Amino acid sequence: MNFKSIKGTRDILPGEVETWQRAEDVVRRVMHSYNYREIRTPVFEQTELFARSIGELTDIVSKEMYTFHDRSNESLTLKPEGTASVLRAYIQHNLGEQSPLTKVYYLGPMFRQERPQAGRLRQFHQFGAEALGSQSAQLDVEMMLIALDVYQGLGIRQFALAINSVGCQRCRPAYKQRLTYELTKVCDRLSTESQARVKQNPLRVLDSKDENDRRLTKNAPLMKDHLCDGCREHFKSVESLLRSTRTDFRIDGRLVRGLDYYTKTAFEITSPALGSQDALAGGGRYDLLVQELGGKPTPGVGFAAGMERLIMVLKKDRKDLTDRFRPDLFIASLDETTREWAFVKARELRTAGFAVELDYLDRSVKSQMREANRLQARFVIVIGERELTSGSARLKEMQTGKEAPVMLEALEKVLKT
């Protein structure tokens, strides 16, 4: 019986990992450009934290979490999303006392026990940001812009932004009641899933994929048309800022997020290059959550974006990306003496900042040359007894095949040019 990676998890091997690193670099660059600072939280937390923040009734909490008991019988859970942990840290370390506005970002693995499919893993990776302490619509839009800047920065072209407002505790209850009333009228004709939603979470009936559900709810009231003054103003500001920054977007009155904690703005970025799981990123405002988790009343906004989905789109849009690490120099050697010399010299050059590779398998020069070629080393130098006694060798530039004499002492200087 051979060991295999757990269902729904995968290895990112050399060759693919370079694409990830490139993406991560862009994420960090964009985050820093908006002055977000990185925060790293543990991969697991008390189960209660997620139940409280995400919502007991959500699919995530009710059936998708990796929950276990440790040896002291405490219930722990591998984090299914990033926001809860960030807010926990924010509250725990009183970050709100250090400055009125906190802007942080994260990048890391998340876990959800779902059936794997295109763009859906049990361990997946997200990057995201949270801005705590301000109600400004500018921050709502900033979240969208960060995600869009990352995609643009990577040369991704296939994506679309959709926004909506899910209201607040002042206007949502009344709307919900009204919607439920309307839905009840057609309830028996809705799909079985939607029938359950009418009671559990009526808002979600609206974004059902079922064609028949869509038809039946065609004239159902939308939250965005029943916002209180505050929410309406806020939503207008978001729209206006998006226009000012010349950002393409569309208002989707049926857009609902899966997590319970959102208020006001909700948004989603999807890509037609993905499969059925087409969301690249999603986020929104959560003005009640910090308080809910035991902190002082603090407004917040955030978003999360899927790394593997980003990579999938990136591979489709940018087939030209095939970079790999290339050694600057490959030192081929002939016998035990020269091999040791090569080892020492390599160390010297590596310390000086060069990527240097050599043969560890006692191979023939021919094989070593093949290896150097495969690694796409920029230069190769063959060291034998002749070279060691004369102190000079020929440096071969692999791309052109040209060789030039070099003094071994001067190797470092020559490589620098």
Next chain:
RNA sequence: GUGUCCGUAGUUCAGUUGGUUAGAACGCCAGGUUGUGGCCCUGGAGGUCGAGGGUUCGAGUCCCUUCGGACACCCCA
């Protein structure tokens, strides 16, 4: 969790109505005379045919179970 399809060398795949030592391409290794890559040529290594059970004289080929994968539902990043 439900459904559909799939599971043969490192990789992508072939494998006739079940019938002798399971093949190809690419990749890998070694050579093509004295210390030099890419192209080309020659040779080589590498598979308990996902795993377990069953039917059969005989199973990679049929049946069951199980594990895994792909895709969709659900949900979401």
